[in-house]
Each structure stands twice: as C-alpha cells, then as structure tokens.
Amino acid sequence: MANLRREDEMETIDKKRARHLLRTLDFDDWMMISVVFPPRSISQKRMRSLEEMELTLIPNEKMYPSIQPEKVLAWIEEKVGDKDLAAELEPIVADGSLNYLQKCVALGKAVNRRCDMLRAAAGGEDA
Amino acid sequence: MEESKNGFAGNILHLNLTTLDYEVIPTKKYEEWGGGNGLGTALFWDYCQDKTITDGRNAENVIVIATSPLNGTSTPSAGGRCELVGVGCGHYPIGWFTRSNIGGRFSSHMKFAGWDAVVISGKAPYPVWVEVENGKVVYHDAGSLWGENARKTQLRILSALDKGNNGWGWQPLPGKKDETSYTTQKPAVLCIGPAGEKQSTHAALVHDAGSTSAQGGFAAVFGAKNLKAISFLGTGSIDIHDPKKLVSARFRVKERYGVKVDDPTTDMQSWWGWLSRPGTLSFAGTVSDHYRIQACAGCIMGCRTRFDVGYGNETKCQATSWYAHFALHYYKGDKKKMSEVALKLADYCNDIGINTYTFAKSVHWLERLWHKGLLGKGKTIHTDLNFDELGSEKFGFEFVDAFAYRKDIGEFFADGFVQGAIKAGLESEWKEGHLDYCYWGVPSHGYDARAEVEWGYASILTDRDVNSHDFNAMFWAVTLATMRGLPYQIEAHEIAKLITDKLKPYVDTTNAINYADDNIYSDDVMNLTRWYIHYNRFWKNTALFCDLRWADLFDSSNPGNIGATADPEVGEQVYWNAVTGEGISFVDGLSRGHRIFVLQNAIWALQGRHRDMVYMADYIYDKKAEHSEFPFFMWPTKDENGTWRYTDLMHRKLDRAQFDDFKTRFYKAEGLDPETGWPTSETLDKLGLGFVKEELKQHGKLA
Numbered sequence: 001m002a003n004l005r006r007e008d009e010m011e012t013i014d015k016k017r018a019r020h021l022l023r024t025l026d027f028d029d030w031m032m033i034s035v036v037f038p039p040r041s042i043s044q045k046r047m048r049s050l051e052e053m054e055l056t057l058i059p060n061e062k063m064y065p066s067i068q069p070e071k072v073l074a075w076i077e078e079k080v081g082d083k084d085l086a087a088e089l090e091p092i093v094a095d096g097s098l099n100y101l102q103k104c105v106a107l108g109k110a111v112n113r114r115c116d117m118l119r120a121a122a123g124g125e126d127a
Numbered sequence: 128m129e130e131s132k133n134g135f136a137g138n139i140l141h142l143n144l145t146t147l148d149y150e151v152i153p154t155k156k157y158e159e160w161g162g163g164n165g166l167g168t169a170l171f172w173d174y175c176q177d178k179t180i181t182d183g184r185n186a187e188n189v190i191v192i193a194t195s196p197l198n199g200t201s202t203p204s205a206g207g208r209c210e211l212v213g214v215g216c217g218h219y220p221i222g223w224f225t226r227s228n229i230g231g232r233f234s235s236h237m238k239f240a241g242w243d244a245v246v247i248s249g250k251a252p253y254p255v256w257v258e259v260e261n262g263k264v265v266y267h268d269a270g271s272l273w274g275e276n277a278r279k280t281q282l283r284i285l286s287a288l289d290k291g292n293n294g295w296g297w298q299p300l301p302g303k304k305d306e307t308s309y310t311t312q313k314p315a316v317l318c319i320g321p322a323g324e325k326q327s328t329h330a331a332l333v334h335d336a337g338s339t340s341a342q343g344g345f346a347a348v349f350g351a352k353n354l355k356a357i358s359f360l361g362t363g364s365i366d367i368h369d370p371k372k373l374v375s376a377r378f379r380v381k382e383r384y385g386v387k388v389d390d391p392t393t394d395m396q397s398w399w400g401w402l403s404r405p406g407t408l409s410f411a412g413t414v415s416d417h418y419r420i421q422a423c424a425g426c427i428m429g430c431r432t433r434f435d436v437g438y439g440n441e442t443k444c445q446a447t448s449w450y451a452h453f454a455l456h457y458y459k460g461d462k463k464k465m466s467e468v469a470l471k472l473a474d475y476c477n478d479i480g481i482n483t484y485t486f487a488k489s490v491h492w493l494e495r496l497w498h499k500g501l502l503g504k505g506k507t508i509h510t511d512l513n514f515d516e517l518g519s520e521k522f523g524f525e526f527v528d529a530f531a532y533r534k535d536i537g538e539f540f541a542d543g544f545v546q547g548a549i550k551a552g553l554e555s556e557w558k559e560g561h562l563d564y565c566y567w568g569v570p571s572h573g574y575d576a577r578a579e580v581e582w583g584y585a586s587i588l589t590d591r592d593v594n595s596h597d598f599n600a601m602f603w604a605v606t607l608a609t610m611r612g613l614p615y616q617i618e619a620h621e622i623a624k625l626i627t628d629k630l631k632p633y634v635d636t637t638n639a640i641n642y643a644d645d646n647i648y649s650d651d652v653m654n655l656t657r658w659y660i661h662y663n664r665f666w667k668n669t670a671l672f673c674d675l676r677w678a679d680l681f682d683s684s685n686p687g688n689i690g691a692t693a694d695p696e697v698g699e700q701v702y703w704n705a706v707t708g709e710g711i712s713f714v715d716g717l718s719r720g721h722r723i724f725v726l727q728n729a730i731w732a733l734q735g736r737h738r739d740m741v742y743m744a745d746y747i748y749d750k751k752a753e754h755s756e757f758p759f760f761m762w763p764t765k766d767e768n769g770t771w772r773y774t775d776l777m778h779r780k781l782d783r784a785q786f787d788d789f790k791t792r793f794y795k796a797e798g799l800d801p802e803t804g805w806p807t808s809e810t811l812d813k814l815g816l817g818f819v820k821e822e823l824k825q826h827g828k829l830a
Contacts, residue, residue: 027499035452035455037410037448037451038603042573043449043451043452045453045491046491046494052456055455055459055460056455056456062410063410063455066758067758068758098612099610099611099613100612100759101610101611101612
C-alpha cells in the first residue's frame with residue numbers, strides 16, 4: 001500500500017492527457033502477451049494500447065489472458081505512462097489471496113474503470 | 128480381388144498417374160506392418176524408386192494413403208482415422224519422408240470398397256480425379272474442377288456420382304460377381320483446393336467439411352501430381368475376429384471414461400471427458416446455442432460441432448483460434464463478432480484448402496516485420512496487404528487468399544516461412560526466435576520445447592511437429608488448476624507413478640516424469656522419448672487411435688485415476704486383438720513401432736539426414752523461453768530430497784552439448800549408429816529389415 005497516492009498527488013486528466021494515455025504506442029513499446037485457448041495452447045498477441053489490455057485481461061470461457069501481472073504493471077507505468085493507474089493496480093498485483101484468474105479479473109476491472117474515465121475525458125470512445 | 132481377412136479389406140490399390148492405370152496389390156504381403164504409418168512406410172520403400180528426393184513435389188515421389196484394421200469398425204476413436212505418408216514439402220532444410228492424418232469417414236469407405244491403402248505414384252499428364260466404387264476404378268478428367276475450392280469440388284463429384292440423379296437415395300454400385308449392390312451412403316472424397324494445385328506448402332487436403340491433412344505438405348504433392356481428388360464408396364464390410372469382445376470393450380470404455388453429460392463441471396484432468404464436450408474444440412467460442420455434435424466414423428465421443436447458423440460446421444481446434452485474438456482486438460472486445468469472424472474464416476480455410484497451422488506462429492511475426500519496416504509496399508518483403516487492418520474480417524480473408532492463390536506474400540513464402548526468411552536475408556529473425564519455427568522449419572506447437580522437452584525431442588528425432596498430446600495432458604490439467612487456484616486433483620508424485628506404470632518396460636522409475644533442469648537429458652527421459660515415438664509409430668499412427676482420445680495415461684474419470692492406455696480390459700491392444708485375431712500385448716505394439724521407426728530412419732538416411740543436422744533452431748539453445756509471458760508452465764519435478772511438486776518451467780533454455788549426448792544415447796538404444804544416426808546392419812537384421820541393406824549400402828549409408 002506504500003504507493004497509494006494522496007489525491008493532491010494524482011494527475012489532473014484533461015482531454016489532451018486522456019487522449020495521450022489512450023494512444024496507440026510506438027511499436028517498440030508494444031507488449032507481447034499471450035492468449036490461452038485451452039487446449040490449443042498459447043497464441044501470442046501484442047498489446048498496442050491501454051484499451052487493448054483492457055480487452056484482454058478479463059477471461060471468458062474460451063480465452064484466458066496469459067500475462068505476468070508485474071510486467072503489466074510496469075508496462076502501464078513506464079510505456080503507457082499512467083502512474084495513477086499503476087498505483088491502483090499495485091496492491092492487486094501484490095495480493096497473495098487472489099488466484100491467477102481472480103487477479104486478472106481484478107486488474108481488468110480496474111483498467112476498465114480507468115479506460116471509461118479516460119474515454120469520457122477524451123470526449124468519447126472514438127477519441 | 129482377395130477375400131478380406133480379419134480387419135483387412137484384402138487389397139491395396141496402386142494408382143500409376145503417369146500411365147493413368149492401376150494395379151491391385153494383395154494386402155497379405157504387407158499385413159505384418161499393421162496398417163497406417165507402418166503399412167505406408169513399407170509400401171513407400173517398395174514403390175518409390177528414388178528415395179534420395181528431398182521435395183515431395185518431385186514426380187518420383189510416392190505417397191500412400193493407408194487405413195488400419197480398426198478403420199470401418201466400432202473401435203472407439205480409431206474407426207475413422209486415416210494416415211498419409213510419403214516425401215513431404217515445406218520442411219527445412221529437407222522435405223523429409225513424413226506423415227499426416229485425417230479423420231472423418233474416408234478410411235471407412237476405402238475399407239468398405241475393399242481397399243486397405245492407396246499407393247500413388249507418377250504424375251498425371253493432365254488434371255485428374257479418381258473414382259473408386261468397390262472394385263471399380265476410373266480416372267476422370269479434372270480440367271473443369273481445377274481451380275475449384277475443396278467444398279465445391281466435393282459437391283461436384285457427389286453430383287457427378289449421383290447416378291440415379293435422386294439426391295443420393297439408393298445408389299447402385301458394382302458388387303461381387305456381376306451383382307449390383309446398393310447404398311444410401313455418399314462417397315467420401317479427399318481433395319485439394321487452389322493452394323494444392325499451385326503447390327504451395329501451406330495447402331491442405333480436405334475431406335468433408337472439416338477433416339484436413341495439412342502438416343507434411345501432401346496437398347502440394349497432390350497438386351504436383353495433377354491429382355485433384357480421390358473418391359471412395361463401398362458396400363462391403365470388415366470381418367472382425369471377435370465382435371463380442373470388441374463391443375464389450377467399447378461399452379466398458381465409454382462407461383468408465385466417456386463424457387458425463389449430467390455433470391456440468393469441466394474436469395480438465397479427465398482428458399476424454401473434457402474434450403468430448405460439445406463445443407470444447409471450437410476455440411473461438413460458439414456462435415449459436417443451437418448445435419449438435421458430430422463425430423468421425425466409429426467414435427464414441429464427437430468433438431465436432433454443427434451450428435444452426437450455417438457456418439463453422441465441424442471446424443475445430445487450430446482452425447478456429449489462429450485469428451480469433453486478432454479479431455477480438457480489432458472489434459474492440461466484441462466476443463460474438465470475434466467468434467463469427469474466427470469461425471467464418473475457419474470455414475473458408477477448409478473450403479479453400481489451407482493449412483492454418485503455419486499461421487499460428489507466423490502472423491504476429493509478419494506483424495513485427497510490418498512495423499519494423501521490413502514488410503510492406505516496396506519493402507524487403509513486398510506486400511499489398513495492409514497489416515494495420517490485421518484482425519478485421521476483410522484482412523483475414525485477403526490474407527488467406529494470398530496463400531491459397533499463391534500471390535503477394537503467399538507466393539513469397541510458398542515454400543515455407545523459414546525458407547522465406549532466409550530468402551529475404553532475415554535468417555536472424557528465425558535464429559533468434561522471433562519466427563518461432565523450432566524443428567525442421569515448422570512452427571512450434573505452442574508447447575515450448577525448452578519446457579515440454581519430450582515434445583521437442585520427439586519432433587526433432589523424427590520428421591515434423593509430433594503433435595501428440597500423450598504427456599501434454601499433464602500440462603493442461605495442472606496449469607489450469609494453478610490459474611484457478613484449485614487444488615491439484617492428482618499430485619505430482621502420483622501422476623509420475625500413474626504415467627510411468629504405463630511406460631513399462633521402457634522405464635522402471637518415476638524419474639522419467641521428472642522435468643527438472645538436471646534430469647531432462649537423463650536416460651529415463653530418453654527412454655520416455657523412445658516410448659513416445661514408438662507409441663506414436665504404432666498405436667497412434669498405424670493402428671490409428673485418435674490423438675484426442677489416446678494415449679490415456681491418467682484419467683480422473685476412473686477410480687484410482689488410472690487411464691485406459693494398455694489396460695487389460697479397455698486398452699489399445701484389446702481392440703486390436705478383437706479385430707485382427709492376433710494376440711499381441713501392448714508392448715508388442717511398441718516393438719512394432721520401433722521397427723517402423725528404424726525403417727523410416729533408413730529413408731531419412733537416403734534423403735541425406737545425418738545426426739549433425741538433428742538440432743532444433745538456435746534460439747532453443749541460445750535464449751530462454753520468455754516469449755509467451757505465461758506465468759506458469761507447470762510440470763512435475765523432483766528435487767534433490769526426492770520431493771515432487773509441480774514447477775514452472777517456462778524460463779529455461781536447452782543445452783546443446785547435453786542434448787548432443789542425449790542423442791548419442793538415444794541412437795544407441797534405438798540400434799542406430801551413434802556417429803551418423805543411420806540404421807546399423809545388426810539392427811536391420813534383428814528387426815527383419817535386412818531387405819533395406821543393399822540400397823543403403825549402394826548409397827554409402829549403411830552403418
């Protein structure tokens with residue numbers, strides 16, 4: 001919990017900043033993760049933006065995300081540049097009481113909330 | 128034609144495409160080979176005059192489509208498989224003598240028509256298709272079919288053979304002694320689409336809606352031989368030595384291991400029960416709640432699905448998943464659209480006759496090249512495709528069309544992705560593992576050879592991706608339980624015992640299942656690998672037990688978690704003996720697999736194989752497996768205190784020198800020369816393979 005930020009430390013999100021955080025990253029900053037289709041094995045997929053990560057983190061009956069939570073956290077902080085979201089995700093990543101899929105769901109919901117807020121600030125989903 | 132023997136139809140059809148003639152070969156001479164892979168290999172040896180060819184598209188090549196005694200019977204998950212062998216294409220550096228397999232009902236109708244195998248030699252002077260109805264064999268001009276996709280080809284052949292023009296009501300067929308016999312069955316057709324005609328190594332042979340033979344490149348071989356299709360229709364039957372025993376074992380195995388339809392929980396540690404649930408193998412999800420299951424001939428499960436929406440029927444596994452995750456992102460998480468696109472595209476790949484397997488590890492590599500500026504208009508590799516649209520329905524179809532019609536990047540990579548990378552001066556992309564094609568220039572199956580070592584070992588020590596999930600069931604059961612935070616149904620020490628009990632006498636210790644870093648080059652793992660190869664050569668590819676059901680090495684459906692494999696009441700040998708009347712043991716079958724494997728090594732030696740080329744791609748030894756980012760790749764391990772546990776093995780690499788030493792011990796154990804990997808004269812004599820010695824000697828390949 002050490003990294004939880006006080007409200008006055010949190011970044012102000014204006015339209016420009018929201019659009020920046022939702023941008024498609026440069027290719028070198030894309031993150032390779034995988035999608036698991038039991039029992040077909042693992043298919044690699046590059047994450048190009050925060051919204052793509054949002055779509056991937058929550059599993060469904062056919063597809064599971066294949067991630068290392070710590071690396072997702074680092075990617076959001078360093079490549080996407082969303083330190084506030086990273087701070088929110090950190091305790092989820094550290095929570096030893098969650099199994100892997102529960103952790104993916106919790107991360108996915110947090111990223112989803114953040115993306116909803118960013119989309120609203122950016123002026124719509126097609127920003 | 129000869130009368131059928133137990134399990135055998137009695138005759139083998141040799142199609143000489145060069146002369147558009149055929150001969151009938153009595154099966155009797157070849158019965159010792161069993162069927163499928165063994166029978167096909169023996170026939171290849173006898174009928175291929177030049178075994179030094181290194182590309183299956185060479186007119187000297189001979190391919191064999193072979194059934195097993197179990198085909199056309201009610202043996203569970205074996206009645207409908209069919210094996211293809213011959214020199215393939217698309218491998219690197221050499222198109223090895225290799226194998227492939229299809230399901231459906233093609234082998235059943237081959238048997239019902241009176242044939243155990245088809246040997247195909249030569250090259251037709253013009254495109255042809257072959258009609259076989261019982262003993263009648265007719266070559267037809269396929270000029271008007273050339274260019275048609277696989278679905279239309281099959282429909283047009285069915286229409287042409289509908290003699291009564293009654294939509295396949297009762298059809299008259301030539302019977303024995305000038306009698307007429309009748310059937311309401313439709314012909315079973317195996318054919319190629321445009322990609323096969325254009326001899327792309329990415330082409331697939333297609334039978335019915337969703338049975339394809341893709342790995343090995345045999346569809347390109349069909350194309351090179353001007354062979355569009357073969358159709359079988361038969362009204363005969365197969366003599367079974369002990370029908371009561373066969374049916375009894377079938378009921379018993381279904382009772383013990385069959386899917387429990389009243390139990391909605393998905394039991395991942397019951398390989399049989401899990402895979403046989405409707406829709407399980409449609410990996411992109413189901414597009415409708417209204418569907419029914421479909422099975423290959425004789426199967427007690429039914430792993431295919433037919434939907435009421437009119438597409439995605441019988442597509443499954445790889446065909447449904449290779450594009451799904453791209454579509455999911457393109458359509459911004461719309462899972463219904465993802466399923467629709469993935470299944471429509473899977474349908475199209477089967478219609479057009481394309482191998483989706485090569486796409487699983489190449490599309491994201493092409494995406495990398497695109498963004499690195501190496502692929503695009505006027506780039507190192509030119510394409511008019513717009514990879515910024517990757518994931519869209521339109522792009523998916525354009526991408527498949529490029530490979531089906533051998534245009535754009537489909538032309539550039541027609542001989543294979545590794546070959547294309549080298550041609551473009553991008554060999555480092557492969558050697559560094561960006562292009563994840565790790566054995567013989569074909570894609571990693573997704574089960575990384577650095578972690579699941581037996582998969583990699585068996586692939587590189589044979590001829591292609593082994594694609595056999597015998598031990599792999601451990602990975603899924605344990606990894607998925609870990610992901611869900613569930614207790615393991617079977618602990619590591621118990622699974623080691625359960626499995627190694629099935630591997631006797633090849634291994635005598637549970638250590639064979641110890642996947643720890645310090646044990647993966649041990650004699651125990653080496654002997655497990657030998658079992659794995661021999662099992663595949665005989666029980667899976669000769670007797671033709673389906674990979675999605677066999678081997679069943681452990682199974683939580685059964686008390687004690689004991690799997691069906693080698694079981695005295697329901698094991699593989701029970702069905703074999705019930706059908707053939709032989710009295711072989713399960714281990715006898717493995718010994719037959721060894722004999723087949725040694726004969727295949729003789730062919731590979733003639734093709735140019737030497738042990739010095741038997742290595743996986745450089746990145747397997749040079750780089751740790753990090754790419755998947757899968758948080759765990761769980762396998763049983765034993766530590767120095769003898770404590771078993773499941774351990775994440777993703778992040779390791781293989782050691783070249785230790786693998787080299789592993790190979791030396793493997794060759795010695797198999798009776799192959801450790802200096803060259805070639806069969807020794809002593810082993811050939813011991814296994815009754817002395818007939819190959821002279822040809823090996825002529826080519827300086829007899830060790």
